[in-house]
Amino acid sequence: MIKILIYVAVVLAVFAIGYLVRVYELSSALKGKKDHEVTDSDNRLMSRIMLTFLFVFFAFVIYNLENYGPRTLPESASEHGVALDWLFNFNMAILFFVFTLTHIFLFYFAFKYYGRTGNKATYIAHNNKLEMIWTVIPAVVLAIIIIFGLKNWNKITAPASKDAIVIQLYAKQFDWTARYAGKDNELGESNYKLITGENPLGMDTTDVKGSDDIIVRNEFHIPLGKEVEFKMNSRDVIHSAYMPHFRAQMNCVPGMTTMMHFTPIITTAQMREKLNNPKFDYILLCNKICGVSHYNMQMTIVVDTEADYQNWLKSKSTFKKKAAAPEAKAVAAK
Amino acid sequence: MSAEAHLHHEAHAGHHDSHDEHHHEESFVSKYIFSMDHKVISRQFLITAVIMATLAMMMSLLFRLQLAWPGEHFAIINFLLGDKWGKDGVLDPGMYMALVTIHGTIMVFMVLTGGLSGTFSNLLIPYQVGARDMASGFMNMLSYWFFFLSSIFMLAGFFSETGPASGGWTVYPPLSALPQAMDGSKMGMTLWLISMSLFIVSSLLGGLNYIVTVLNLRTKGMSMTRMPLTIWAFLVTAILGVLSFPVLFSAALLLISDRSLGTSFYLSDIYIGGQALEQTGGSPILYEHLFWFLGHPEVYIILLPALGLTSEIISVNARKPIFGYRAMIGSIMAIGFLSFIVWGHHMFLTGMNPFLGSVFVFTTLLIAIPSAVKAFNYITTLWKGNIRYTPAMLFAIGLVSTFISGGLTGIILADSALDINVHDNYFVVAHFHIVMGVSAILGMLAGVYHWFPKLFLRHMNKKLGYIHFWGTFISAYGVFFPMHFLGLAGVPRRYYSNTAFPMFDNLVDINVFITCFAILAGLVQIIFLFNFFYSMFRGEKSEQNPWGANTLEWTTPMKHTHGNWPGALPVVHRWPYDYSKPGKEHDFVPQTVPLEEGEIDGGGH
Numbered sequence: 049m050i051k052i053l054i055y056v057a058v059v060l061a062v063f064a065i066g067y068l069v070r071v072y073e074l075s076s077a078l079k080g081k082k083d084h085e086v087t088d089s090d091n092r093l094m095s096r097i098m099l100t101f102l103f104v105f106f107a108f109v110i111y112n113l114e115n116y117g118p119r120t121l122p123e124s125a126s127e128h129g130v131a132l133d134w135l136f137n138f139n140m141a142i143l144f145f146v147f148t149l150t151h152i153f154l155f156y157f158a159f160k161y162y163g164r165t166g167n168k169a170t171y172i173a174h175n176n177k178l179e180m181i182w183t184v185i186p187a188v189v190l191a192i193i194i195i196f197g198l199k200n201w202n203k204i205t206a207p208a209s210k211d212a213i214v215i216q217l218y219a220k221q222f223d224w225t226a227r228y229a230g231k232d233n234e235l236g237e238s239n240y241k242l243i244t245g246e247n248p249l250g251m252d253t254t255d256v257k258g259s260d261d262i263i264v265r266n267e268f269h270i271p272l273g274k275e276v277e278f279k280m281n282s283r284d285v286i287h288s289a290y291m292p293h294f295r296a297q298m299n300c301v302p303g304m305t306t307m308m309h310f311t312p313i314i315t316t317a318q319m320r321e322k323l324n325n326p327k328f329d330y331i332l333l334c335n336k337i338c339g340v341s342h343y344n345m346q347m348t349i350v351v352d353t354e355a356d357y358q359n360w361l362k363s364k365s366t367f368k369k370k371a372a373a374p375e376a377k378a379v380a381a382k
Numbered sequence: 383m384s385a386e387a388h389l390h391h392e393a394h395a396g397h398h399d400s401h402d403e404h405h406h407e408e409s410f411v412s413k414y415i416f417s418m419d420h421k422v423i424s425r426q427f428l429i430t431a432v433i434m435a436t437l438a439m440m441m442s443l444l445f446r447l448q449l450a451w452p453g454e455h456f457a458i459i460n461f462l463l464g465d466k467w468g469k470d471g472v473l474d475p476g477m478y479m480a481l482v483t484i485h486g487t488i489m490v491f492m493v494l495t496g497g498l499s500g501t502f503s504n505l506l507i508p509y510q511v512g513a514r515d516m517a518s519g520f521m522n523m524l525s526y527w528f529f530f531l532s533s534i535f536m537l538a539g540f541f542s543e544t545g546p547a548s549g550g551w552t553v554y555p556p557l558s559a560l561p562q563a564m565d566g567s568k569m570g571m572t573l574w575l576i577s578m579s580l581f582i583v584s585s586l587l588g589g590l591n592y593i594v595t596v597l598n599l600r601t602k603g604m605s606m607t608r609m610p611l612t613i614w615a616f617l618v619t620a621i622l623g624v625l626s627f628p629v630l631f632s633a634a635l636l637l638i639s640d641r642s643l644g645t646s647f648y649l650s651d652i653y654i655g656g657q658a659l660e661q662t663g664g665s666p667i668l669y670e671h672l673f674w675f676l677g678h679p680e681v682y683i684i685l686l687p688a689l690g691l692t693s694e695i696i697s698v699n700a701r702k703p704i705f706g707y708r709a710m711i712g713s714i715m716a717i718g719f720l721s722f723i724v725w726g727h728h729m730f731l732t733g734m735n736p737f738l739g740s741v742f743v744f745t746t747l748l749i750a751i752p753s754a755v756k757a758f759n760y761i762t763t764l765w766k767g768n769i770r771y772t773p774a775m776l777f778a779i780g781l782v783s784t785f786i787s788g789g790l791t792g793i794i795l796a797d798s799a800l801d802i803n804v805h806d807n808y809f810v811v812a813h814f815h816i817v818m819g820v821s822a823i824l825g826m827l828a829g830v831y832h833w834f835p836k837l838f839l840r841h842m843n844k845k846l847g848y849i850h851f852w853g854t855f856i857s858a859y860g861v862f863f864p865m866h867f868l869g870l871a872g873v874p875r876r877y878y879s880n881t882a883f884p885m886f887d888n889l890v891d892i893n894v895f896i897t898c899f900a901i902l903a904g905l906v907q908i909i910f911l912f913n914f915f916y917s918m919f920r921g922e923k924s925e926q927n928p929w930g931a932n933t934l935e936w937t938t939p940m941k942h943t944h945g946n947w948p949g950a951l952p953v954v955h956r957w958p959y960d961y962s963k964p965g966k967e968h969d970f971v972p973q974t975v976p977l978e979e980g981e982i983d984g985g986g987h
Contacts, residue, residue: 069916083922084841086770094771097852098779105859116867119888121803129803136800143790150757150786157764158779161700162771168969169701169962170766173985178762179709179755186754190747190793197797198740204799205736221563221654240651241658250653280733284654285557286666288731288806292872295803299732302556303650303665306733331885335806335874337550338557339564340476343877 088164095162102155106148121292122323125330125351126310128204129295135200139193208309212275215268217332218249219280219287219300221339224332224347225249226268230260230366240283250283251367259368262361267348268332270312271357277309290335291349293319299336312351319351416527418519421942423526424504425837428830431497432914434533435823436907438488441481443904448473450890450897452879467545475878476565479548480539482876483566486551487574488536491581494684494822496529499585499623502687502829503592503616505836509935510610512601512952514945517594521587528584535577539570547574550876552673555648555666559640562655571641575634582631585623592620601934603954607711607984608973610933610958611704614711615690618718619683625722626679633672640664667732674725681818682721686714688825689756689785692778695832696760698931699775700767701969703959703985705759713752713759720749730798731805739798746796750789757786768962768969772929773847777828780855781821788817791866809869812862820858827854830914835928839940840921846913853906860899864892930970932958937974957984 076083124130161169214229227249229235236251236258243250251258270276280289282300289308290297298308320328334345352360417423444463447456455471462468467477504522508515516522539546548566549558553574561568596617600609609617636647646661648669653659697704704710726734726742760782769775791813794800804810827850834842871889873880880886880893927936934954938946952974960971977983 065912073920084772084844084924084928086772086844090844091769091771094776094848095769101856108859108863112864112867116864116892119892120867120870121872132799132803135797136794136803139794139797139800143793147787147790150761151783153761154764154779154782154786157761157767158769161764161767161769163701163768167768169768171703171962171964172705172762172766173703173959174706174709179706179759182758183751183755186751190750193793193797194744194747197743197799200799201736201740201743201797204802205739240653243653243658284652285560285563286554290806290872290874292803292807297731297802297805301666301733302652303662304667304733327884329884331883333874333883337479337554337876340479340548342479343475343879344882346882 086163091162091164095159098155099159102151102159105151122319123314124293124295125312125314125319126294126296127313128200128310130313131200131203132295135196138196142189142193204310208277208307209275212277212309213270214277214279215270216249216279216281217289217300219282219289219334219338219345220248221284222334222341222345223265224289224334224345226264226347228262228264228361228364230262232257232260235279236261236367243283253371259366261367262364263367263370264364265347267350269350269352269357269360271352271354272312272315274354275309275311277307280306280308285338286336287334287338287345288336289332291330291332293330293349297335315351315353316349416523418515418523419942419944420504420508420516420519420522421837423522424501426526427497427500427504427529428837430530430533431493431501432911434488434492434497436911437537438485438493439904439907441485441488443900444473445478445481445485446897446900448478448878450894452881473878476545476548478878479550479564479876480546480566480570483548483550483553483574484536484539484546487547487578488533489819490551490680490684491578492529492533492536494819494826495623495680496532496581496584498684498687498822498826498829499592499616499619500526500529500588501826502612502691502833503588503620505833506612506935507592507595507616508599508946509836509938510613510933510958511596511599511604512934512947512954513595513599514947514951516591517599518591521591525584525587525591528580528587532577532580532584535573535580538577539573542569542573544568544570546570552677553637554673555637555640555669556652556654559637559648560652560654560659561641562657575638575641578634579631582627582634585627589620589623589627592616593624596620601951601954604973607708608954608957611693611707611710611714612687612690614714615686615693618714619686619690622679622683622686622718622721626676626683629672630676633669633676636672637669667729667734670729670732671725674728675722677728678725679718679721681814682717684818684822685785685825686717688781688822688829689714691825691829691832692760692781694931694933695774695778695828696763696782697959697961698832698929699770699772699778700763701770701930701961702763702767703961705762705765706755707957707959707985709755710759713755716752717749720745720752724749727796727798727801730801736798743796743798747793750793750796753785753789757782757789770929772831773842773844773851774828774832776848776851776855777824777831780851781824781828783855784816784821784824784858787863788813788815788821792817803872804869806875807869808865808873808875811875812865812869815862815865816858820862824855824858827851827910832929833935834917834921835924835940836935836938838918838921839924839942840917841924841928842913842917842921846909850906850910850913853909854903857899857903857906861896861903864896868892927972930968932960932970932972934973937972955983959985 124133214233216227216235218225234257237255238250238252240250280298280300282302287300289300294310296310298306320326330349332347332349453472457471459468459473460471467474544565547570557563558567558571639645640648646664648666649661649664693704724746727746730739831842831847873886926940934952937952954973955976956973958973962969963971
């Protein structure tokens with residue numbers, strides 16, 4: 049019944065529009081005016097809307113900054129992230145200045161120079177001096193942006209220090225596994241051909257370096273103030289390890305190992321206090337389209353104090369121990 | 383080849399000069415379907431693009447509904463996608479991915495590459511350089527029909543059992559290479575690759591034609607520095623396409639081979655679906671390099687024609703010469719050249735050597751300089767003008783605004799260090815939609831309104847055009863401006879829903895806000911569609927030169943005839959931007975008017 053009513057309404061609406069169009073056509077034919085010709089009053093109206101738009105637009109921008117700005121990521125929980133946030137704000141300040149200036153000129157000119165019959169535009173074809181100015185100034189500003197940017201980039205991508213804690217982040221559809229290098233701080237060899245239900249990372253059991261490795265899922269811990277080096281792998285498709293609170297991201301590519309490192313500077317407990325949110329957690333999420341459950345591929349990150357971190361690590365069994373315990377096998381297979 | 387084309391053209395032209403009055407009646411099929419006339423082909427491209435754009439926009443509205451109200455039941459989703467992909471009106475996650483993918487592919491390739499260049503290069507190159515037609519009408523016809531087939535294949539995915547391709551418009555392997563990885567990598571991906579291969583053929587046939595026509599068929603007096611900026615933009619665009627699309631073609635071929643022949647160009651060390659694959663030694667990064675070697679020039683293949691149209695429209699309607707004509711040409715060429723050496727900025731986080739990353743930072747940020755010059759020149763063209771607000775002019779000014787606001791955030795993304803935190807999240811989505819999506823669409827619409835009299839000999843309704851502009855412009859910012867903040871809050875793109883993450887819970891209202899504006903934007907386009915199709919048949923008839931423009935297309939009679947000019951080809955005596963020149967009777971001086979004694983061409987006076 050409702051469907052029929054909808055169809056009837058649509059048909060009636062089409063007829064109504066048809067009649068409206070007809071009436072419009074007849075009336076404009078009677079008036080004999082040319083619709084497409086832009087009149088002075090059209091120009092005046094549009095120019096005023098242009099100016100109004102300028103103000104409304106900036107009001108909207110400010111509304112966005114005030115309402116949505118505070119909901120962006122909290123302060124960086126990693127050392128390099130603090131510098132990056134500063135750089136971001138620095139660049140944004142420049143960009144916002146340019147944005148404001150150009151928009152004021154654009155819409156003000158659009159307002160001021162609307163067409164009036166009898167007026168004539170000024171014939172100005174070019175001005176070398178002016179053009180030189182706005183080639184050189186952007187070039188200088190960009191040079192500054194490039195220098196600051198690359199300084200940070202070089203620092204962030206420089207090799208990790210030798211005593212950094214090595215953790216493998218292993219991605220597959222659709223979850224993460226973290227493997228700690230253990231006491232020797234060296235990851236054991238692995239091979240995708242060795243993957244089985246019990247050995248989801250394809251660890252080479254003959255490699256002694258791997259026997260002290262610790263494999264965890266769902267949640268991994270890192271200690272405050274110590275550099276952590278991540279070695280990223282994927283077993284199936286490209287994933288991307290994104291840890292927004294640490295301003296850290298790197299793709300996980302099958303067939304190769306990618307790396308990144310950072311130093312956490314705020315523990316989970318401290319961040320919860322700062323944000324006044326007892327449920328807050330740092331998170332690792334997948335940021336490269338990887339399949340149908342891409343939107344739910346995550347792992348919790350906990351930043352501990354050094355002591356808590358050591359305790360947590362002790363509570364986890366090594367790969368060798370796990371392999372020896374039959375009940376653990378059953379769990380792993382699950 | 384070019385010489386041959388030239389000869390062919392001469393013969394063709396000669397034929398028309400002598401027997402123009404009595405040309406034989408053509409059948410409907412040869413006149414409107416398999417036509418070799420640039421004007422008909424241009425209209426074919428435009429109408430196909432309008433249909434494809436409408437479909438792609440509807441797709442975006444469907445996934446925007448899901449993003450604003452995840453898990454909510456919408457009768458429309460069930461109605462359009464059926465029980466399979468929209469059970470109880472809830473969008474299926476796989477279908478969400480497919481919609482995102484096909485929306486992106488259609489918009490980037492079918493609408494803003496094929497549609498934009500296909501329509502306006504075809505329409506304006508022969509008209510504005512003073513040629514009878516394209517160098518090769520036959521290749522031009524093939525170009526459209528390959529494009530048409532490609533569009534059909536792109537949509538065909540929706541009718542395959544496992545759905546369309548759904549690995550994102552960039553279709554990175556191994557996700558797209560392995561049918562085990564997702565449903566969208568099965569039949570749908572094969573169709574996507576066929577579609578893309580056909581599209582590349584179409585684009586190359588078109589591009590070669592555009593280049594040859596511009597270089598060889600310019601009429602007497604039309605030197606390169608007397609060409610309108612539209613033609614410069616189309617020329618550089620075509621060169622970019624001809625140089626970069628073959629690389630995408632090779633990427634697609636290798637992907638087809640990996641999918642069907644068991645090769646391992648992009649595959650190595652993969653365990654999927656409970657099985658270790660045989661393929662070793664390949665790298666998905668190779669695909670990324672090949673893809674983005676096209677992918678970045680592609681951005682300018684989309685943007686340059688829109689900027690070219692804008693240059694012309696702003697100058698005509700401000701009744702002023704375009705400011706810095708030669709600087710504009712220089713900028714177009716600089717952008718074109720630089721666009722080939724910046725592709726790596728899409729790959730900062732693939733584990734590439736950080737030093738190589740630095741090089742790409744440098745080259746990418748260099749592009750900001752010619753872009754800035756263009757933006758400043760547009761603004762200065764308005765200064766002391768006598769602006770006539772046709773709907774086209776509004777869209778052109780809108781483009782300048784979005785080109786600036788979208789371009790500026792590109793400076794953040796080009797900075798590899800800052801890219802780390804916003805790579806692949808909504809900040810990027812906001813950036814490229816504003817700078818290339820919205821800008822290019824605004825430019826294309828400006829072109830449609832401005833050249834409608836040449837396309838269909840009639841005018842579009844002005845008032846509906848005004849409403850269309852303001853509705854589109856305001857909702858475009860309403861959709862994409864707040865999106866930056868989602869990115870800065872760390873929301874990744876291509877997520878079916880954010881409900882699994884408590885940290886995104888306080889962003890729900892932003893997504894609702896965005897979707898409301900997206901729906902508004904969609905509704906406003908209905909006004910356009912009505913205006914477009916209605917005006918095609920019943921719009922006000924246009925006179926020969928309704929905008930008082932200088933370029934050659936407005937010297938052709940108001941009917942569509944083969945050969946464009948009934949008599950001899952026009953002879954060009956001056957550059958195209960003599961608007962409001964002091965000492966002239968009218969505020970425009972067509973290019974065909976000879977220089978007076980002592981008059982300086984090219985902006986001097």
